[in-house]
Amino acid sequence: MDELGLNINATGVSSRGTSPRLWVAPPNFRGTMGIFTLCVSTLLICVWNAIHFDIPMHRFSTSRKFMVAISWTLLAVISPELILFIAFNQRLAATNVLKLARKTFSARRPARQGVIEGDDSSESIKEVANGAQDIIPVDEELNRTRKYSFTIVHGFYASMGGFVFDFLDENGKLDGPTFLPPGQTRMCISSSGVQFLLRHDPDLIPDISESSITDRSRGSSVGKGILIAQLAWFCANCISRLAQHLPLSLLEIATVAHGLCGMLTYALWWHKPLGLIDPTLIRGKRAREACALMAICSMKHQFLAGGITSIHLPAEVDFMTTVLSNEDASQTELRKLKPSSSASPVSDSTELEKQPKHTAEGYVSLVPEEQGLGELGLTPQRYVSPGVLQETSIALKAQFLYRIRKDDIPWHSRRRMPNEPVNLSPLDVNRWLMASNAMKRYGVNLKTLVDEIPSSQPYVLPKSTMQASSDTKARSPKGIAVTNAATVLLTVAFGLPHFLGWNVDFPSLTERTLWRIATVTVTSWGVGMCILAVMGISVRWWFDASPWDRRGEALFVACGSAVYSTAAGFLLIESVVQLFFLPPAAYNLPSWSNYWPHFG
Known part of the structure; x- marks a missing residue:
């Protein structure tokens, strides 16, 4: 006899007149495990679907991708409002990029003559999508009318590491001089960096369609529907319990709070592509020079714990000026230097010995505000840096949390006397010379850069990370x-x-x-x-x-x-x-x- 009181014969058919139960109502009670699993499943569905990761500069392995996802999921469970704040900042950044892009591309000026003099014909923008490589030359037609409209999806794409400067050519070799540390070949363009390009060199921004971005996104209406349905049921269940004077557990209340943050996060990131794994690469001489200029204007940041803690290095441009005095012979020689892809800006050792302002290791020594570099005469300021990383507490923080060695501290963040010569490494020299070329092209100088561009922003980053969106660095x-x-x-x-x-x-x-x-x-x-x-x-x-x-x-x-x-x-x-x-x-x-x- 079964538990419903039916005698079942060998054929599986009830032998008595009692009819089978066509419908059995669920119990009108729940257990502790039911409450726990309901809250946890709702929380995980909400968090897992709400987080929209930025695009990594290089593809992650499966294990690393999983660890990154788990780390951010745990952070979202512990601090959902931090994820919500990041989403708010990215939405604000995407909106600002969109407004400036529409203003820029709707009022294109006639092409300037000679703005790409000396550029190589191989300069290109490479879009990587689903394994396909589309080459879009940018030197064929400057200030051309763009084929595709710039939308909020493009704004999010620009704010999530979608555009990257790449210093390699098609064969995986350096495409020219570089100022990046050994082993690094890319720099991620932040939303502030995209706005910088929109103001000074909009043709470097790839003309890609919205569909080429959304087709790579793994977000679907099914996932959105499941998330909304689950949260709607959970909230309706809580309201029903309150209406019938049934108590809520604190875990249910906490889940409601997390769910509300998750829904707001989802709304702010509604147009942000989900699951993109390849950025759009920007290559060529003109791009490298723009990257160098953006690098000296960028405040350097390193983040930890979701951006809750971070360390900042001041922008290099705040410690630079131009030579105002008459040139001497050594200064003239320095201004003849050109960026080099070798370890030293000048590779001939005999020539090095003839130039008193060079060291045998390829370093260039400049007396602040007396000797300049490049055609613009860039030179360090006499102002003595406070030595941000030389203070004991911050030095310990830099060494143990962020693994910054003393040798990695840039020249402008080190203690020195006002007239003490500054030794620039070969990479520093390359960066200054390439930035000088970009300033000439854009018709700007150090004064206009400092006055017009907030140096508290990171325009280029060594890697893409959502942690950079945990603070707007607002100074206005x-x-x-x-x-x-x-x-x-x-x-x-x-x-x-x-x-x-x-x-x-x-x-x-x-x-x-x-x-x-x-x-x-x-x-x-x-x-x-x-x-x-x-x-x-x-x-x-x-x-x-x-x-x-x-x-x-x-x-x-x-x-x-x-x-x-x-x-x-x-x-x-x-x-x-x-x-x-x-x-x-x-x-x-x-x-x-x-x-x-x-x-x-």
Whole structure:
């Protein structure tokens, strides 16, 4: 006899008159494991589908790709508002690129004569898509009318490492002089770098269609539909429980908060391509010179832990000027130098001995503001750098966290006397000479670069990483206001759902008190940091300093982040602990939620 009271004969047909059950309703209760698996599955579906990775400069192996995905998934579970903030910054960057691109490409000026004098005919842009290699020469027609419209998808593509300077030719060999360290052949163009090119050399930006980008994306309407359906069911289930006066577990409340952040992240990244593995490569002499100019204008950044901690090196251009005095013989010789693809800018050892401003190792020694390099007479400033990496605490941070050796510190971040000669390495010389050529082509000088271009931005990066989008590096009133307003809104969006647990049953009174304190801390953290930012601006203004200078804020941000991380971590841990101390009513199900398809 089976459990329903039916006698089954050898043929498998019931022998009594009792009819089979055509429909059996699900139970009206749930268990601890059911609550746990429901919340975890909803959380993982939300996080896994919401994260849209940037494009790596080189293809990752399967194992490394998996480890990167796991790392970002764990970070999104622990700190979903950080991922939301990154998505907000990338959306803002993509929008800014789109606005400037439409303005630039809708008002093309007549071609300037001689702007590519000396360029090689092999300069090209190579688009890598699905294994195919399309070569698009850029020197055939400058300032040409673009075939494809620039859309928000292009804006995201430009903001996620879609465009990369490549120093290799078709045969995998160096295409000319380089200023990159040994083993490095590419530089990723950031969203700020794309805007730099739009202002000075828009023809270097490839003319590619939106479909050539989206066809490589692995995002699908099916995945989006599953995510939306699962989150909609989960939220409807929570609302139904509240309407029927059934208690929610803290884990469900935490899942609602994560789900809200996930949906907002998904909305901000809606037009961002998903799963792209190959960038568009930009090659040629003109591209290398543009890259050199963008490199000296870029603040160097290294990130760790999702961008929560980072180290910055000032932009080289802030420590450079031009020679104003009359040229002497040695200075004239220095200005005759040309970039070299060899280890030294000048390869003839006999010639090296005749030039007193060279060392036998190929280094060039310049007296600041007296001896210049290149046709523009580029020279170091007499200003003594504060030696960012020479301070003990930061030096330890650089060495142990970021693996920066003392020899890797660039010339402009080292301590020196005002008139002490500066020794430029062969790579430094190449970078200066190539940047000088780009400045001549664009009709700019160091003064206009410093005045018009914020040197707090990374225009080119040694690798593409979403960590670079964890901070806007804003130095303007509008930028600082937008960043702080976004911080307030995002922390409120994550913290507000936790107030649903204000009066739930806790294992102890102490845990309830700590939950309430942590909830208020997380929700109001953005407001507190905004107040500190306003106070910092006011203090700088009071002491006649630049009110928009962000130096000195790192300590406050670090302390605030420690407080926030502690509060958010407690909320997550307590959500799991309270699962084992639920009241009996928490195991009852609302009357209709089982009939909605879902995972769990």
